[in-house]
Every structure is written in C-alpha cells, then in structure tokens.
Amino acid sequence: MTSADTDMAISSRDAAPPRPRWQVVLIRPETVTFLLLILAAIGASWLSPFFADIAYILESFTYYSEFAIVALVLTMVIISGEIDLSGASMMALSACLFGVTFQAGFPIPVAIVVSLVSGALMGAFNGILVIHMQLPSIIVTIGTLTLYRGLAQVIAGDRSIGKFPSWFIGLDYRLILDVPVPVIIFFVASPILALFLGTTALGRQIYQIGTSPIAARHAGIRVRQIKMGLFIAMGVASAIAGLMTASRLASVRYDLGTGGELQMVLIVMLGGTYIFGGRGTILGTFLAAWLLVIIATGMTVANIAINAQLTVLGLLLIFSIIATNAIYARTQR
Amino acid sequence: MLVLFAIVVGIIQPRFLSLDTLRIVMLAVPLIMVAAMGQMMVLVARHVDLSIGSVLGFSAIVAGMAFRDIPEMPWWLGFVIAISVGALLGLANGAVVTIFRLPSIIVTLGTLSLYRGVLFLISDARQVDPQYIPRPLIEMSQTSPLFGIPWIVIIALGIAFATYLFLDHTRIGRQIYAIGSNPSAAPLRGIRVVPVTLLVFTLSGALSGLAGVMYASRFGYVNPSITGVGFEFTVIAAVVIGGVSINGGVGTVLGTVLGVILLGAVSVALPILGVSAFWQDAIFGAVIIVALIIDRSVRQSGIKGANLGRPSVNAPSVSTPSAGIGA
Numbered sequence: 280m281t282s283a284d285t286d287m288a289i290s291s292r293d294a295a296p297p298r299p300r301w302q303v304v305l306i307r308p309e310t311v312t313f314l315l316l317i318l319a320a321i322g323a324s325w326l327s328p329f330f331a332d333i334a335y336i337l338e339s340f341t342y343y344s345e346f347a348i349v350a351l352v353l354t355m356v357i358i359s360g361e362i363d364l365s366g367a368s369m370m371a372l373s374a375c376l377f378g379v380t381f382q383a384g385f386p387i388p389v390a391i392v393v394s395l396v397s398g399a400l401m402g403a404f405n406g407i408l409v410i411h412m413q414l415p416s417i418i419v420t421i422g423t424l425t426l427y428r429g430l431a432q433v434i435a436g437d438r439s440i441g442k443f444p445s446w447f448i449g450l451d452y453r454l455i456l457d458v459p460v461p462v463i464i465f466f467v468a469s470p471i472l473a474l475f476l477g478t479t480a481l482g483r484q485i486y487q488i489g490t491s492p493i494a495a496r497h498a499g500i501r502v503r504q505i506k507m508g509l510f511i512a513m514g515v516a517s518a519i520a521g522l523m524t525a526s527r528l529a530s531v532r533y534d535l536g537t538g539g540e541l542q543m544v545l546i547v548m549l550g551g552t553y554i555f556g557g558r559g560t561i562l563g564t565f566l567a568a569w570l571l572v573i574i575a576t577g578m579t580v581a582n583i584a585i586n587a588q589l590t591v592l593g594l595l596l597i598f599s600i601i602a603t604n605a606i607y608a609r610t611q612r
Numbered sequence: 613m614l615v616l617f618a619i620v621v622g623i624i625q626p627r628f629l630s631l632d633t634l635r636i637v638m639l640a641v642p643l644i645m646v647a648a649m650g651q652m653m654v655l656v657a658r659h660v661d662l663s664i665g666s667v668l669g670f671s672a673i674v675a676g677m678a679f680r681d682i683p684e685m686p687w688w689l690g691f692v693i694a695i696s697v698g699a700l701l702g703l704a705n706g707a708v709v710t711i712f713r714l715p716s717i718i719v720t721l722g723t724l725s726l727y728r729g730v731l732f733l734i735s736d737a738r739q740v741d742p743q744y745i746p747r748p749l750i751e752m753s754q755t756s757p758l759f760g761i762p763w764i765v766i767i768a769l770g771i772a773f774a775t776y777l778f779l780d781h782t783r784i785g786r787q788i789y790a791i792g793s794n795p796s797a798a799p800l801r802g803i804r805v806v807p808v809t810l811l812v813f814t815l816s817g818a819l820s821g822l823a824g825v826m827y828a829s830r831f832g833y834v835n836p837s838i839t840g841v842g843f844e845f846t847v848i849a850a851v852v853i854g855g856v857s858i859n860g861g862v863g864t865v866l867g868t869v870l871g872v873i874l875l876g877a878v879s880v881a882l883p884i885l886g887v888s889a890f891w892q893d894a895i896f897g898a899v900i901i902v903a904l905i906i907d908r909s910v911r912q913s914g915i916k917g918a919n920l921g922r923p924s925v926n927a928p929s930v931s932t933p934s935a936g937i938g939a
Binding site: 413423 | 708717718723729837891894895898900
C-alpha cells in the first residue's frame with residue numbers, strides 16, 4: 280500500500296498529466312497529411328475542372344504509383360532506423376536486366392524472375408554492407424545509388440530496349456472496375472503492409488528496433504535478420520516497380536526512374552514517418568502518395584514546367600520533416 | 613589511411629604518367645578539388661552536403677547571367693557573385709539543419725531539388741552561351757603563370773592549402789574536428805556548435821560557388837540542366853576515398869587531395885585504356901563502397917562504430933586527425 284502510494288506520488292510529481300485523448304488521436308503527422316490532402320484537392324479542383332473527374336486523378340496516379348509502392352516499403356525501412364536511397368537505381372538496374380534477358384531470347388517470365396532475383400540480391404548487398412559491415416545506411420545507399428545506376432548504364436548502354444510482347448506493355452491502360460492496374464496494386468499492397476506493420480509481432484518489432492536497437496536486441500528481437508529482410512524487401516519492391524515502369528513505358532533505359540529517390544523519401548516524410556526511426560505509419564505514406572500526385576498533377580495542369588516543379592518538391596520535403604519533428608517533439612515529450 | 617592511399621596512387625600513377633595524361637588530369641580535377649574541400653569540412657563536422665551540385669549550377673547560372681546581361685561588368689566580379697551566392701545557399705542549408713536540428717542528409721536532399729528548381733525559374737531554362745563568358749575567365753583554364761600549370765589548377769591548390777591552414781592551425785578549424793568526433797561533448801568544452809556548423813555549411817556553399825565560376829571558365833558555357841548535375845556523388849566519392857570518415861572527426865586535406873587526384877586520374881584513364889565511359893558511374897559507386905569498407909576496418913581497432921551517429925556509443929574519441937599530415 281505504502282509503496283503504491285509513493286509510486287503515485289512520484290509519478291504525479293515527475294510525469295506531466297496525460298494528454299486528453301482527442302489530442303493524442305488528432306495531433307499526429309498523419310492528420311496534417313490528411314488536411315493537406317483535402318486542401319490540395321480543393322485547391323486543385325478550383326484550378327482545373329479536370330480534378331472533379333476521378334478517372335483523371337486515377338490516371339495521373341499511375342505515373343507515380345511505382346515510386347509510391349517502393350515508398351511503402353521504404354516507410355518500414357525508415358521506421359527500423361535505417362534508410363535506403365538506392366530504390367530508384369535498383370528499379371533501373373533490375374529493369375535493364377529484365378530488358379537484356381528478354382533481348383537475349385529468353386521468354387518474358389524468365390526475364391521477370393531474373394529482375395526480381397536481381398532486386399533481392401541488390402537489397403541483400405545493401406543489407407550486408409549496413410548490417411554485417413556496420414556501415415551507416417545513408418552513405419552506403421548513396422554509394423549503391425551510384426553503383427547500381429552505373430551498372431545499369433554498363434549493361435544497357437545508352438540505347439533503350441523495347442519490343443516487348445503486347446501482353447506485357449501498357450499495364451497502366453488495363454482497367455479493373457475502371458481502376459488502372461498499378462493503382463490496384465498500390466491499393467492492395469497498402470492495407471496488407473499496414474496490417475503487417477501494425478498488428479503482427481514482427482511488425483511491432485520493427486518499431487521497437489527503430490526506437491532503440493540496443494534495447495530491442497536485449498529483448499531478444501532478431502534485429503539483424505529483420506533489418507536484412509527489410510532491405511531485401513526494398514530491393515524486391517524496387518524490382519516490381521521497375522517492371523511496372525517498363526510495362527508503362529514499353530521500353531527500358533538506364534535512366535529509368537532518375538531522381539526517384541527524392542520522390543520516395545518525400546512521400547515517406549510527407550506521410551509523417553519520423554526520420555530518426557521508431558515512428559510512422561503506412562496510412563501516412565498512403566495519404567502522402569495521393570497528396571504528392573494531386574500537387575504534382577496540379578502543377579502540370581497549371582503549366583508549371585517539370586524542372587520548376589523541383590522547387591516545390593524540395594520545399595515540401597524540408598517543410599514536412601520540420602512539421603513532423605515539431606509534432607513529435609510536442610506530443611511525445 | 614593516408615599511407616594506404618598514397619601507395620594506391622603510387623601504383624596507379626606511373627601508368628598514367630607514361631601515357632602523358634598529367635595535363636588532362638590537372639584540368640579535370642580543380643572543380644572537384646575545390647568542392648571537395650568544402651565537403652570534407654562538412655563530413656568532418658559529422659554532416660553531409662548533398663546540394664553542392666545544385667549550388668554549383670545555381671552560382672554558375674547567376675554569374676553567367678550577370679555576364680550576359682551586364683556586358684560592362686568586370687570579369688572578376690563573376691567570382692564575387694558566384695562565391696556570395698554559393699555562401700548564401702550554404703548558409704541556408706546550415707540554418708535549416710541547426711535551427712530545426714534535422715539530419716543534414718535529408719535537408720540537403722531537399723535543397724538539392726529546391727535550388728535546381730529555383731535555378732530553372734530564374735534562368736528561364738535558357739543556357740548562357742559561350743560568347744557571353746568573358747575571355748579572361750576562359751583563358752584562366754588555358755594560360756598559366758608558371759610551369760605550364762593553368763590558373764584554375766593554381767586556384768584549386770591554393771584553396772587546398774588555405775583549407776589545410778584553416779583546419780589545422782586555427783582554433784575554429786580544430787573545433788570542427790571536436791564537433792565531429794563527439795557532438796555532445798563539444799559544447800561541454802565550450803565550443804559553440806551552432807555558429808561553427810553554420811560556418812562549415814557556408815564555406816561548403818561558397819567553395820561550390822567558386823567551383824561554379826570555374827565551371828564557366830573550364831567549359832565556356834552554363835546550362836541549367838547540365839551544369840553540376842550528379843556532381844555531389846563525384847565529390848563525395850573523392851572525399852571518402854581520401855580517407856575522410858563519414859562518422860565525423862577524421863580526415864585530412866592531404867588525403868582529400870590524393871582522393872581527388874586518384875578519382876580524376878581514374879576518370880581520365882578510362883577512355884584512354886579503352887574502357888567505355890559507361891563504366892564511370894559504376895566505378896565511382898564501387899569506389900565509395902570500397903572506401904567505406906576500408907575506413908571501417910581501419911577504425912575497427914580504435915573506435916567502436918557508432919551507428920547513424922548516435923553519440924552515446926562513441927566513447928571518448930581516440931582519433932588524432934592531424935597525425936597523418938606529417939607522414
């Protein structure tokens with residue numbers, strides 16, 4: 280009894296009173312993303328009547344769906360306290376391997392397997408450098424970003440490889456229930472990954488690793504295996520995205536997905552994932568992907584040149600990490 | 613580390629010398645050298661600056677537009693403009709990083725794209741053509757005051773020497789090492805971390821600005837979508853291969869200079885040896901990774917690796933950054 284009393288006394292003296300429940304639920308980065316999404320949608324539809332047309336938005340989303348799908352996996356990598364900047368380069372290299380294999384006379388399914396396996400190997404290579412060599416993932420993946428893109432250039436030269444059979448190309452024109460296939464893939468992948476991250480033991484362990492790797496190891500979590508799995512998943516997701524891009528463009532070139540690392544990181548950061556790990560949700564990334572599509576498409580409709588759009592994307596990235604950091608600093612301390 | 617790279621350069625160098633490519637190497641490296649000095653200081657302070665390629669392009673375009681639109685402007689004013697523009701952009705990087713306590717890699721990934729976008733807007737996506745670049749500026753890459761060494765090479769070497777003096781013989785220079793080897797201990801030693809970090813980013817920006825005007829001198833034009841694109845990866849490769857640790861606190865000017873020369877020599881040698889230019893990026897990437905692994909195995913005996921810069925694991929630093937200089 281007395282010890283309970285002192286516990287109460289200590290906790291009431293040291294800890295701040297618990298925040299009202301509505302604040303805990305509402306003041307979080309995903310809310311900001313959601314509000315921004317609504318604002319952007321209103322702004323864009325005011326800008327152009329096309330935005331009232333859901334089919335137009337869905338079609339626009341196909342251009343960004345590849346990066347968005349990789350961003351879903353990147354979210355988990357960042358939650359685990361690491362980062363992978365080489366996603367876009369892995370897309371390029373795996374897609375070029377796909378193209379070269381196909382050109383060498385192998386059937387498409389074999390080429391697809393080659394591309395997926397190469398993605399897994401590239402992810403594993405990142406993982407080995409980060410986990411077994413204990414190098415910081417941020418610099419390692421800058422190195423492999425250059426390396427993978429360079430290898431894509433080596434195997435494909437500067438020509439583009441095409442002439443794929445017609446059943447392979449035009450994934451973005453295939454509709455299921457009026458929704459393009461790339462969007463469907465994103466719609467299916469998001470809840471699966473969200474359930475995995477949010478409800479399975481393995482998913483919760485990813486958060487724990489990101490919050491404190493040392494504590495996670497002492498708690499018996501297999502930190503190295505899980506991180507390795509995440510890096511490999513990142514490679515496979517990039518390979519899938521590379522194949523989707525190859526299908527959409529009906530050709531592959533070494534510069535496929537150039538600059539995609541910025542958009543992937545931007546989507547994850549906009550979704551409110553904490554850059555230092557341990558916090559973030561798939562839902563946030565899901566919302567942020569739509570936000571980015573609406574902003575980017577809005578700028579295109581408003582006749583802003585692609586290169587000038589970089590200004591807005593860069594500003595958004597900086598703004599989103601400042602906002603996320605501020606919100607976590609306010610609600611968690 | 614240094615000795616190792618000196619040996620590597622020593623093994624590779626004779627072959628290039630016999631191919632009489634020294635002059636081409638000398639012209640290839642000054643831009644990388646100047647920007648590498650800035651990047652090295654940033655890495656020593658345990659940060660990274662990914663925006664230097666865009667800063668280079670930005671400063672070069674502003675200077676180039678000044679040349680074009682104000683023909684009566686003296687050519688040396690181009691240097692002043694480019695360096696000040698670069699310094700401002702670098703200061704902005706540093707301000708966001710220090711005020712909001714954000715990881716520099718994400719901030720500069722953002723400004724990499726932000727600066728490139730703004731530079732498209734102000735330049736109207738138009739190239740500054742060769743006829744607008746002043747003759748004296750272009751001649752700096754061609755004429756030489758002594759021993760046939762072009763001006764821009766002398767500038768680059770001068771900057772390297774100045775960086776050496778600054779890092780090794782001034783109080784602030786030593787403080788940069790102190791911040792990088794242990795960011796949480798530095799303020800306890802009375803080091804004002806924020807101003808020093810701001811200075812480091814400003815210097816990195818200013819040096820990239822200088823590299824921008826040197827680009828105009830070397831290539832004779834400035835193009836918004838070409839100038840400086842991908843430059844950051846080349847520079848980071850050069851700095852990391854020069855033995856600068858990505859965990860901060862370790863790195864010497866001499867090592868960086870050797871790293872730059874090695875990288876320049878490799879890029880010049882590839883076409884001469886009959887290797888396709890397509891290999892260049894792959895080799896740069898491989899070079900970064902190999903240098904990281906070497907750095908790791910060299911340090912393994914000393915410091916226990918602090919992952920992602922978490923300072924708590926990084927016990928009192930045993931690194932003696934200046935030890936290599938005399939060797």
